[in-house]
Amino acid sequence: MSALDDLDRQIVLALAKDATRNAGALGRELGLSQPATWRRIKRLQSAGILGARKLDLDKEKLGFGVTVFLGVKLATKGRVSLEDFERAITAIPEIQTVEHVLGMYDYRLRVTARDISDFERVLRRRIMTLPGVGDVEANVLLSEETRSGPI
């Protein structure tokens, strides 16, 4: 896809904040017709720039008070063990994201729990029992903000 122009950028920023905005309302704001805005949204979607939608829920209000990031180093390596580990780890509902990284850890996991003792249960019963798990480092999330990035 060719480079984004200013209107594309504004559309991406607006939909990143609120995915439910329709082409008509968004177009009025940007001084574009509804069909022109719709075509741009479709183009950004088919180029893969506008990705999946994500529900923004207040996790504290839903009773999930603790988010912990785990750095996991595998004790044994090789293609099979990576696949086994990935399959097992993605099946745990409390694990929200799994990222394969290079550096001092092999995987970075985002874990959500009701409280610290709930987290301990997930860590001891579900994560530490997985085959191949070696060194694990935990950091408790205090705050996070998503930036609009280089658009």
Added chain:
Amino acid sequence: MKRNFANQWVCSFAFCSIIVRFMLDDTDRRILRHMQSAPSLSTPDLADQLGMTSARLSRRLDRLRKTGVLRGVRTKVDWRALGYEVEVSLRVTLDKTQPRAFDDFIEAARSIAEVIEIQTFLGRVDVRLSVVALEMVHYQQIYRDHILSLPHIADIEALMHVARIKSDESLPL
């Protein structure tokens, strides 16, 4: 007198959060579970799947929004599709002898456009920045010109992003 007033405020705050938690019933959870797994569904389609009328679902959704449980629906921006091939997780330890270390660092990090996420932690790492770059040369330039000049850094470790295996960030409702 002042203390009383503060106590009262704390109590009513705690009371509110109890109400919010009690207010979520099984139907609310079911709605949120379905929305999490298919966030693009329209209200009528979602109502169909849940076996409820659109009007009833709309009322439920309004209430979830009003109480702040449902803050909205976002679209994820795919940085790779925009040409940003490199993503690095920078784990920063700050010089905590500086009382304003966190504030100064975060404020300065916000001014770097390629920083897409800022998180603070309790643990061995103080702050983590997600940085995207077009390619390695570009990353090196951001790292040298912008990251290393951020204030109060005691130590930095980098994790290079290879792949996202799971990224839906769903809550186990």
